[in-house]
Amino acid sequence: xxxxxxxxxxxxxxxxxxxxxxxxxxxxxxxxxxxxxxxxxxxxxxxxxxxxxxxxxxxxxxxxxxxxxxxxxxxxxxxxxxxxxxxxxxxxxxxxxxxxxxxxxxxxxxxxxx
Amino acid sequence: xxxxxxxxxxxxxxxxxxxxxxxxxxxxxxxxxxxxxxxxxxxxxxxxxxxxxxxxxxxxxxxxxxxxxxxxxxxxxxxxxxxxxxxxxxxxxxxxxxxxxxxxxxxxxxxxx
Numbered sequence: 238x239x240x241x242x243x244x245x246x247x248x249x250x251x252x253x254x255x256x257x258x259x260x261x262x263x264x265x266x267x268x269x270x271x272x273x274x275x276x277x278x279x280x281x282x283x284x285x286x287x288x289x290x291x292x293x294x295x296x297x298x299x300x301x302x303x304x305x306x307x308x309x310x311x312x313x314x315x316x317x318x319x320x321x322x323x324x325x326x327x328x329x330x331x332x333x334x335x336x337x338x339x340x341x342x343x344x345x346x347x348x349x350x351x
Numbered sequence: 352x353x354x355x356x357x358x359x360x361x362x363x364x365x366x367x368x369x370x371x372x373x374x375x376x377x378x379x380x381x382x383x384x385x386x387x388x389x390x391x392x393x394x395x396x397x398x399x400x401x402x403x404x405x406x407x408x409x410x411x412x413x414x415x416x417x418x419x420x421x422x423x424x425x426x427x428x429x430x431x432x433x434x435x436x437x438x439x440x441x442x443x444x445x446x447x448x449x450x451x452x453x454x455x456x457x458x459x460x461x462x463x464x
Contacts, residue, residue: 241393279439279454280394293449328393337381337401337443340452342393 239263241343243329249349255317258346262310262331268292269306270340271314272328280328286312316348324350355383355423355440355455363461370427372458374440375420381443381450383416385425388437388457397425397438432464 242261250256262269267288272280283302285292288309297304301320306312316323326347330340355376364370374383382401386394400407400416400423407414413426427434437459441452 277456279441279456281454282451285449285451293446293451295446330394337450339384339396339399340394341396342386344393347391 241329241331241341243327243343243346245346246344247347247349249351250319252321252350253318255315256319256348257313257315258327258329258348260312260314260329260343262312262329263333263341266331266333266341267309268332268334269312270330270332271304271312272330274326274328274345276325283314319348319350321350324348355442355453357438357440357455357458359458360456361459361461363463364430366430366432366462366464368430370430370434370460370462372425372438372440372460374423374425374455376423376440376442376453377421378442378444380418381445383414383423384441384443384452385412385414385423386439386441386454388439390436394439427460430460430462432462434460435462436460 269286271283274280283297284294284304286306289306304314326345328345329343332340355374358373384399385397388394398409411428416423437457439457441454
């Protein structure tokens with residue numbers, strides 16, 4: 238079974254530039270999550286999708302972050318404009334169920350904002 | 352904060368020894384999960400224990416849950432160098448109507464060959 242795919246693996250940008258990350262979840266998984274993991278910390282949920290609908294985006298900084306999941310499969314997370322404090326690893330995860338189930342994580346995208 | 356807190360923050364042991372990591376949390380949970388993260392990689396799910404369970408085993412892993420104390424522990428027996436990683440507990444909570452995982456800051460385990 239193929240795992241969660243993410244690209245790019247690494248990205249370096251200047252502050253105020255924009256950046257986009259892509260995630261392809263495990264086939265058949267209805268729920269998709271984006272997390273931000275700052276160095277030395279645990280992952281923090283940014284947004285959760287159920288199929289192509291948003292379940293929870295309460296921790297997404299909506300002034301600069303946006304995410305979509307078209308057709309309930311792939312998802313993109315965008316930051317515009319980026320700030321220095323956005324430097325982190327962005328992890329995508331998927332799960333076959335909304336509640337009470339383990340999550341499968343991708344390898345992450347390491348973003349450095351200079 | 353809704354996140355769990357792991358203790359210790361870092362742990363260094365010899366290969367073959369047991370490693371114990373603890374997690375404390377603040378609110379009622381649906382379940383508690385443990386994940387492992389190797390350096391530069393994504394997280395890998397290890398074990399899930401539901402709020403009505405007290406102990407669970409998976410291979411060399413043993414997890415306990417004490418909901419009255421709002422704490423959990425992860426025991427890795429007969430550790431191997433390959434167990435070197437960061438370990439996170441994650442509490443499954445229902446917040447704003449959605450089930451979400453809240454991760455702690457992790458325990459960094461080093462197993463010395």
